Structures are given as C-alpha cells and as structure tokens.
Amino acid sequence: MATRNIMIVGVGGQGTLLTSRILGGLAIEAGYDVKLSEVHGMAQRGGSVVTFVRYGENVYEPIVEEGQADVIIAFEKLEALRYAHFLKKDGALVINDWRIDPMPVVIGAAEYPENIIENLKEKYNVYSVNATEEAKKLGNSRVFNLIVLGVAAQHMDFSVEQWHKVIERTVPPKTVEINKNAFDVGYQLVTE
Amino acid sequence: MAKTKKVIMLGNEAIARGAFEAGVKVSAAYPGTPSTEISEYLVQYKDSLYCEWSPNEKVAAEVALGASIAGSRAMACMKHVGFNVAADPAYSISYIGVNGGLVFMVADDPGLYSSQNEQDTRMVARAAKLPVLEPSDSAEAKEYTKLAFEISEKFDRPVVLRITTRLAHSQGIVELCEPCANQDKPYVKNIGKNVMMPNNAKPRHAVIEQKNAELALAANTMDINRVEMADTSIGVITSGIPYQYVKEALPNASVLKLGMVNPLPKELICDFASKVDRLYIIEELDPVIEEQVKAWGIEAVGKELFTVLGEYSANMIKAAILGEKADFAQPAQAPGRPPILCPGCPHRSVYHTLKKLGLHAAGDIGCYTLGAVAPLSVVDTTVCMGSSISSLHGMEKAKGKDFIKNWVAVIGDSTFMHTGVNSLINMVYNNASGTVIIMDNSTTGMTGHQDHAATGKTLMGDAAYAIDIPTLCRAIGVKNVISVNAFDLELLEKTIKEEQQKDEVSVIITKTPCVLLTKGRKPFCVVDTEKCKGCGLCLKPGCPAITKQADGKVMIDDTMCTGCGLCAKLCKSGAIRLVKEG
Numbered sequence: 001m002a003t004r005n006i007m008i009v010g011v012g013g014q015g016t017l018l019t020s021r022i023l024g025g026l027a028i029e030a031g032y033d034v035k036l037s038e039v040h041g042m043a044q045r046g047g048s049v050v051t052f053v054r055y056g057e058n059v060y061e062p063i064v065e066e067g068q069a070d071v072i073i074a075f076e077k078l079e080a081l082r083y084a085h086f087l088k089k090d091g092a093l094v095i096n097d098w099r100i101d102p103m104p105v106v107i108g109a110a111e112y113p114e115n116i117i118e119n120l121k122e123k124y125n126v127y128s129v130n131a132t133e134e135a136k137k138l139g140n141s142r143v144f145n146l147i148v149l150g151v152a153a154q155h156m157d158f159s160v161e162q163w164h165k166v167i168e169r170t171v172p173p174k175t176v177e178i179n180k181n182a183f184d185v186g187y188q189l190v191t192e
Numbered sequence: 193m194a195k196t197k198k199v200i201m202l203g204n205e206a207i208a209r210g211a212f213e214a215g216v217k218v219s220a221a222y223p224g225t226p227s228t229e230i231s232e233y234l235v236q237y238k239d240s241l242y243c244e245w246s247p248n249e250k251v252a253a254e255v256a257l258g259a260s261i262a263g264s265r266a267m268a269c270m271k272h273v274g275f276n277v278a279a280d281p282a283y284s285i286s287y288i289g290v291n292g293g294l295v296f297m298v299a300d301d302p303g304l305y306s307s308q309n310e311q312d313t314r315m316v317a318r319a320a321k322l323p324v325l326e327p328s329d330s331a332e333a334k335e336y337t338k339l340a341f342e343i344s345e346k347f348d349r350p351v352v353l354r355i356t357t358r359l360a361h362s363q364g365i366v367e368l369c370e371p372c373a374n375q376d377k378p379y380v381k382n383i384g385k386n387v388m389m390p391n392n393a394k395p396r397h398a399v400i401e402q403k404n405a406e407l408a409l410a411a412n413t414m415d416i417n418r419v420e421m422a423d424t425s426i427g428v429i430t431s432g433i434p435y436q437y438v439k440e441a442l443p444n445a446s447v448l449k450l451g452m453v454n455p456l457p458k459e460l461i462c463d464f465a466s467k468v469d470r471l472y473i474i475e476e477l478d479p480v481i482e483e484q485v486k487a488w489g490i491e492a493v494g495k496e497l498f499t500v501l502g503e504y505s506a507n508m509i510k511a512a513i514l515g516e517k518a519d520f521a522q523p524a525q526a527p528g529r530p531p532i533l534c535p536g537c538p539h540r541s542v543y544h545t546l547k548k549l550g551l552h553a554a555g556d557i558g559c560y561t562l563g564a565v566a567p568l569s570v571v572d573t574t575v576c577m578g579s580s581i582s583s584l585h586g587m588e589k590a591k592g593k594d595f596i597k598n599w600v601a602v603i604g605d606s607t608f609m610h611t612g613v614n615s616l617i618n619m620v621y622n623n624a625s626g627t628v629i630i631m632d633n634s635t636t637g638m639t640g641h642q643d644h645a646a647t648g649k650t651l652m653g654d655a656a657y658a659i660d661i662p663t664l665c666r667a668i669g670v671k672n673v674i675s676v677n678a679f680d681l682e683l684l685e686k687t688i689k690e691e692q693q694k695d696e697v698s699v700i701i702t703k704t705p706c707v708l709l710t711k712g713r714k715p716f717c718v719v720d721t722e723k724c725k726g727c728g729l730c731l732k733p734g735c736p737a738i739t740k741q742a743d744g745k746v747m748i749d750d751t752m753c754t755g756c757g758l759c760a761k762l763c764k765s766g767a768i769r770l771v772k773e774g
Contacts, residue, residue: 012531013752024363028200035329036363038202039305040225040640045559046736047531060439062329062362065507067520082526100749101739102529106731107567108740110527123521132751141751 003056005064009083010075011100012049015145020051025166026158027055035062048079073152075145076100077116087124092155096148097130127151127191134185143182150186201366203359206330207297208233210337215375217264219243220252223639224271225306226360227299231269231651238652245642245651248610249274253281260294261386263377265341269297272313283320284388287396289348291377293341297353299360302476303503312477314453317352321400323407324352324454326432330364347407358433358503408455416451417460427468429481434474440506456484465490472513476504533562535737536707536754538678539631543568544733545684551600556580558604559637567734578611584626585619593625597692601628606636606644619697620669627691627698630661633706665699678704681761707754715755715772717748723767730759
C-alpha cells in the first residue's frame with residue numbers, strides 16, 4: 001500500500017492533537033508503520049496549527065508536503081483555505097463550517113475571506129459540515145472535532161468498530177460515550 | 193534483554209524510555225519547548241529514578257554532574273538556548289569527564305516554532321569538545337539515549353544527545369526493552385580529575401583531546417554510522433531528521449547516515465566519498481559536517497544548494513538535487529493567524545493597563561512575550577530568560593531615572609525564579625529605580641504548565657515549600673513590593689502609576705493563575721445586542737473570543753470565552769453580562 005497522508009489543521013486549542021493521536025492509534029492497531037508530527041509550545045496559543053499523520057508499509061519523513069495529502073481535516077474554514085494546496089489531486093478536504101477570526105482580522109488589519117467553502121469547492125473535493133452546530137445538538141459543543149473526524153472517516157479505510165475501539169482508548173474515560181456518539185453523527189452524515 | 197512490546201511514542205517520550213532502560217538514576221531539567229515532555233514522561237518511572245525541575249539549566253547540568261561524580265547515570269534536559277545557560281558547567285564538565293554516564297539532552301528548534309533563535313547545538317558542543325549523537329526517529333531516540341550512556345562511560349566523556357523539534361514532537365514506533373540492571377559505580381575520590389583548577393585542568397585538556405581522538409577512531413566502525421550503498425551516482429552524508437527527508441526524496445541514492453555527528457568518522461567518510469560520483473551533505477542549520485569534510489579536501493556540495501534557515505523537506509531536496517518541482521495547486525491568499533494570548537489570560541489585563549498608561553515594557557521569555565503582538569504591542573524588547581529586569585536597569589544607567597519612568601520590566605513567575613532574581617538583586621545593589629512587574633500565573637505557562645520553586649509541588653508530585661515571591665523580593669532589599677489581582681483594573685492602574693513615581697526599585701506582583709490551570713466548563717460572557725453601541729472599547733485588549741459583526745456590534749464566542757470579565761469591565765454601555773454556568 002502506498003503511504004497514506006492525513007493532515008489535521010485548525011486553531012490552537014481546537015483539539016488537533018487529540019484527533020491526530022486517535023488516527024495514529026488506529027493505524028498502528030491496523031499493523032502499519034506510523035509517523036505523526038505535532039505542534040507544542042508557543043504556536044499552540046491560538047495560532048494556526050497543523051499536525052500530520054502518515055501510515056503505510058514503511059514511513060520515512062514525519063511530515064506531509066504540498067500536493068501529497070489524501071485527506072485534510074480542517075476544524076476551521078480559514079485554515080482549510082491556508083492548507084488546501086497540500087491536497088493530492090482527488091484527495092478529500094473535510095471542513096468544519098466554522099469561523100474563528102485571527103487577530104489581524106479582529107483588529108481590522110486584514111479581511112476574513114468571503115465564501116471560502118464555495119471557492120474551495122471549485123478546485124477540490126470538499127465535504128463541509130457545521131460540526132459545532134451538530135455538537136450543540138448532542139449537548140456539548142466541544143465534541144465538534146469528533147464529528148468532523150467522523151465525516152473524514154467516510155474517506156478512509158477503517159471500520160466503525162476500529163474507530164470506536166481507538167476512541168475508547170484515547171479520550172478521557174468520562175467522555176467516551178459522547179465522543180463515540182459524536183463520531184457516529186459525523187460518520188453517518190451525508191455531506192457534499 | 194528480550195524485546196517486549198511495540199508502541200507509538202513521541203520522540204521525547206522515547207528518550208525518557210531510553211533513559212529508564214539505561215538505568216538513569218537522576219535527571220534534572222528546566223522546561224523548554226521542544227524538550228519539556230522528556231521530564232514529564234520520566235515521572236512515570238519514578239519508582240526507579242529521581243527527576244526534578246531545577247530553577248534553570250545551569251543548575252540542572254550541575255545536579256546531573258554531581259550524580260555522575262557520585263557514580264550514577266545522570267541526565268540534564270534542555271532546549272538549545274537552555275544549553276547556553278548550562279554552558280559554564282558544560283565546558284568544564286567536558287574536562288572532568290564522568291564517573292556514572294552523563295548525558296546532556298539538548299533540543300534545537302529549526303524553523304523557530306517556539307524559540308528566540310535558531311542556533312545549532314552541534315556548534316556549541318564542538319566548541320565544548322563534547323561528543324554528539326543525533327537520532328532520526330523515535331526508535332533511534334530510545335536506542336541512542338542508551339548508547340549515549342555507554343559511550344559516556346566507555347570514553348569518559350559527557351555526551352550530548354541532540355534532537356530537533358521535528359523529532360521531539362513526532363511520533364513513531366518503538367520497541368520496548370527491559371531496563372538494564374543497576375549501573376551504579378562507587379564514588380572515587382580523584383582531586384586531579386574532579387577539581388578544575390589550572391594545574392589540574394591543564395593535563396585534563398590533553399586527556400580529553402586524546403579521548404576524543406580515540407572516539408573519532410572508534411566512530412569509523414560504530415553501527416550508528418551506517419552506509420546504505422545503492423546507486424553510486426549520488427551519495428549523501430546526512431544525520432538526524434534530514435535522513436528521513438533524504439530517504440523520501442532520493443530512494444535510490446547511496447547514503448552515509450551519521451548517528452554520531454561529533455567527532456566525525458574520517459576514514460568512513462573518505463571511503464564513502466571515494467565510492468560515489470557526486471557527494472552531497474544534507475544537514476539542517478549550520479554546515480557542521482560539511483565544513484569538516486571540506487577541510488579534509490573532499491569535494492562535496494552542501495550549503496551551496498541548501499539553506500541554513502529553517503527546516504528541510506523531501507520536496508526541497510528533490511528540487512535542489514534532481515530539479516524536480518513538486519506538483520501542487522497555488523497556495524491561496526489567507527490572512528495570517530499568529531499565536532495570541534488565550535481568552536481569559538491575566539496577562540492581557542496587565543498589558544491593556546500598560547498600554548492605557550502609554551508605557552513601554554522590557555519583556556521576557558514566556559507566553560507574555562505575546563504582549564508584543566498587535567493590538568497590545570506593549571512589549572518593546574525580548575531577548576532571553578531574565579533579561580527584562582537587567583535590560584531595564586541598563587536603560588536607566590544609560591539614559592537616567594526619567595527615561596525609565598515610561599518603562600517597566602515584565603517577567604513571569606517561572607522565569608523570575610530561573611534567572612530574573614539575579615537581575616533584581618543587581619537592581620537593588622546598584623541603586624536602580626525601575627519598576628518590575630512579576631506576572632505570577634502560578635505555573636510555567638508557555639511550555640504547558642510545569643511546576644517550579646514557587647508553586648509548592650515538585651516534578652515527581654511531592655509537596656514542597658513554595659518560595660514566596662514577595663518575601664524573596666523583600667529579603668533581597670526591595671522596599672516596595674505590592675501584590676495586585678491582574679483583573680482588578682482600577683487598583684492595578686493606580687499601583688503602577690504610584691510605583692513609577694518612586695525613586696527606588698518597585699516590584700508589582702500580579703498574582704492571578706493561568707486560565708488553563710483549571711479544567712471544566714467555565715463561565716462566559718454574553719452581549720446584549722440591544723445595549724451594544726459598537727464603540728469597540730471591548731475589542732481593544734485583543735481577546736480572540738470577541739469579534740465585530742457586520743453591523744458593528746460585537747459577538748462573544750461562548751466556546752472560547754472563559755468569563756474573565758475584562759470586556760464587561762471595559763464596556764461603558766453595560767452590554768456585556770457574565771453567565772456563571774460552570
């Protein structure tokens with residue numbers, strides 16, 4: 001199997017690290033060689049955060065480069081736009097339809113781009129979800145990242161059972177049920 | 193030793209595991225991205241080793257030195273700039289050598305993810321005449337850590353284990369082994385070796401040159417210096433993380449992978465060079481391998497093609513050597529998203545007040561360096577740990593008391609305990625008049641909440657005496673020591689104004705815990721859109737949870753807001769209300 005390249009992008013504090021660790025755990029469970037790259041330290045403080053997950057027979061570099069990602073999971077629209085060019089031709093771009101203004105926009109030094117998702121759809125295979133709204137329906141707006149991951153899972157080759165098992169092992173014990181439910185919502189959601 | 197289990201581990205976690213398997217007895221560190229997690233992972237082995245947060249890297253290196261002299265395997269962990277702080281002991285420990293194996297784990301940060309410079313530890317280690325091992329993934333990180341202790345004891349050299357951010361913070365598969373049996377040695381009194389005064393150090397210098405020469409010779413046949421012979425038209429000498437990029441970019445090339453980058457295996461390199469048509473040297477940051485290889489008269493291409501800046505990648509190597517440009521869509525124009533202070537951060541309140549008063553801040557190393565970022569833009573200088581206080585003092589001595597009436601020094605509690613206190617002693621001693629604000633958030637924040645000498649808890653989770661910062665300041669002779677809650681805007685403003693007018697040193701401690709220290713659902717603020725006049729006052733401190741809507745009124749993101757109430761205090765229309773749900 002050719003090495004699979006997954007990217008998770010978002011804003012520091014949105015749970016990109018947890019999501020990449022779920023993915024990494026899944027791939028190792030399936031018997032692959034796995035490498036993950038994470039971001040810690042200052043960059044995490046509300047900045048643009050990107051983590052990489054690669055799995056396959058034999059993985060060398062721990063990063064995904066431009067034009068190589070099979071799937072990009074974006075927890076925020078502007079971050080989807082920033083990293084979309086990392087996508088392979090016919091790769092899947094899964095976007096949480098959610099806006100967090102970066103400081104240059106907040107202070108009026110820059111404009112938040114209009115119609116990001118519509119514009120990205122012209123160039124890429126985009127699957128968007130308002131996961132934050134969906135998560136509110138579940139009673140916890142913070143599990144939005146598992147919903148986005150569920151949507152992304154539609155474009156990856158692991159079974160629901162495999163996903164559930166690794167979620168059980170990775171998230172805090174008290175939150176296993178809600179996280180599994182959130183994943184299921186995303187996994188069953190029809191997106192376009 | 194039977195191999196037991198395969199697991200996925202962060203590079204830093206693998207180093208901790210390697211230290212445990214090597215039988216490390218003592219580890220000391222000061223937190224610094226990207227090295228911090230090593231100590232945090234070491235704690236899980238606390239039944240068989242001791243580990244601590246030391247106040248700074250110099251102390252940590254000396255703690256490790258003591259453990260080594262006593263006869264135990266010891267380690268000190270730090271980031272590259274921390275190794276500068278530890279340079280004083282490191283250069284002379286190099287002359288002493290070891291009793292129990294001694295390793296300095298130093299993490300560089302090419303690409304500056306969380307650092308103030310991009311220095312190359314291999315250069316520092318060469319200057320200190322210390323051997324350097326460099327792993328290229330988590331599995332090697334564990335094995336090289338163990339090997340570092342073996343080399344240290346075999347050649348009587350302290351060894352530097354050098355990693356970079358990409359290794360520290362990437363995960364890969366590691367096979368766990370059983371820890372080795374007790375490695376402790378008896379203490380041996382040896383004044384000639386362990387007392388570095390001129391008459392002893394002079395012969396020791398000759399000894400360590402000889403030891404390093406022996407190590408250089410042994411390097412030619414070490415397994416970690418590995419030739420992977422393939423197509424001989426292209427040969428690459430590389431090490432560390434760049435090895436992975438080389439394998440990805442040039443799967444058919446011949447590769448000499450160096451696991452030890454100081455001293456270099458001259459014979460092995462000359463032999464490899466003679467077998468390939470064109471030799472490339474691919475190393476991030478400085479041309480450390482390249483300059484030595486070229487000095488031996490070997491023809492090679494290195495920094496002619498590759499930058500000394502930032503991180504490398506497979507695409508970069510393909511483009512430089514094969515002329516193959518990667519095929520991908522044009523990146524979109526997107527406004528940047530620089531890191532910022534978190535919603536609810538007490539530093540924001542302090543900076544908002546400083547900005548209101550039109551003051552400049554001499555800054556320091558921590559989250560609060562972000563006070564330099566718009567819209568706050570209050571921090572004028574940031575250099576290194578502790579420098580805020582001493583540089584403010586230098587300004588006063590250059591331009592006089594009146595000049596620094598518009599200035600304060602700002603420093604965090606952990607950084608103050610690291611080296612800031614020395615600088616404060618200097619201010620008192622040399623009759624300074626400046627104002628120092630210790631932004632005490634009860635933790636080492638930037639690196640992810642580590643304890644320190646003023647928090648009352650050790651790395652291993654034991655209760656400890658919490659050094660009282662106000663008492664410490666008074667004890668060294670500061671007469672004006674005032675504690676204020678960072679969110680008490682009126683009192684904070686009044687206090688700063690008063691202390692600025694005094695002709696002696698003042699310390700204001702804004703003691704308010706880091707908002708991330710408490711978990712769980714927090715209260716949040718909501719905007720009454722009827723009352724909001726869209727004046728923008730609440731936007732001034734630059735809280736990321738507040739955004740301006742198309743109609744000019746503001747909206748607060750309740751998933752981000754932590755209910756610090758700063759915006760509500762600033763609002764003159766009473767439009768922001770705190771909801772205590774949590």
